[in-house]
Amino acid sequence: MSALKKMLLFSGSIRSNSVNAYLLKAIQTIGKDVFEFVNYSELQNLPYFNPEIGDDHLPWEVEDLRNAIASADVLLICTPEYVFSLPGILKNALEWTVSTMVFDMKPCIPITASSLGEKAHESLLLILRTMGARIEDDWSIHIPGAKTKISSHGEITDSDLLHRIKQMLNSVSNALN
Numbered sequence: 105m106s107a108l109k110k111m112l113l114f115s116g117s118i119r120s121n122s123v124n125a126y127l128l129k130a131i132q133t134i135g136k137d138v139f140e141f142v143n144y145s146e147l148q149n150l151p152y153f154n155p156e157i158g159d160d161h162l163p164w165e166v167e168d169l170r171n172a173i174a175s176a177d178v179l180l181i182c183t184p185e186y187v188f189s190l191p192g193i194l195k196n197a198l199e200w201t202v203s204t205m206v207f208d209m210k211p212c213i214p215i216t217a218s219s220l221g222e223k224a225h226e227s228l229l230l231i232l233r234t235m236g237a238r239i240e241d242d243w244s245i246h247i248p249g250a251k252t253k254i255s256s257h258g259e260i261t262d263s264d265l266l267h268r269i270k271q272m273l274n275s276v277s278n279a280l281n
């Protein structure tokens with residue numbers, strides 16, 4: 105049996121009752137036989153991006169972030185939209201990787217789970233593609249009205265969404281093998 109592929113999970117929300125966190129929980133349940141999931145939970149502990157800080161003086165938190173991305177087989181970024189854009193803590197983390205190659209050809213799953221979320225999803229796709237990430241069409245999932253589709257028990261209650269998530273996990277698994 106081949107080793108499980110490592111999927112690094114990011115949530116753009118650090119709220120305690122986050123629908124994005126509930127969705128990540130659901131995805132971990134659905135994909136547990138195929139992926140080893142690792143939650144990256146340090147977004148709020150990263151310093152603010154400063155382009156004047158070179159690699160020689162990199163804060164250890166940033167090194168950890170870059171290493172975590174580099175060592176993952178695939179990344180999943182699940183985020184809400186805040187004022188028609190990405191949450192600042194997620195954008196900050198992405199800015200810390202811009203001068204590196206850690207996203208180059210890295211398989212990435214962009215998910216925006218929000219009330220609306222269209223602008224944030226467009227922005228997330230643009231940023232990841234600009235950094236060279238590999239994103240297949242069926243990996244990109246925009247979920248408007250997320251709170252009506254995902255329960256606080258970490259269950260996807262919307263059958264179309266459940267189908268899309270399963271299809272996405274299958275597609276990613278096939279692409280990595």
Ligand SMILES: Cc1cc2nc3c(=O)[nH]c(=O)nc-3n(C[C@H](O)[C@H](O)[C@H](O)COP(=O)(O)O)c2cc1C
Binds near residue numbers: 117123125185189
């Ligand atoms: C400061 C703030 C700004 C928001 N702006 C938007 C927005 O522009 N578009 C949108 O779809 N939802 C917006 N929302 C609603 C959030 O997307 C929604 O509450 C979502 O469930 C938050 O994700 P979470 O449950 O994972 O924390 C905003 C929420 C907050 C707190």
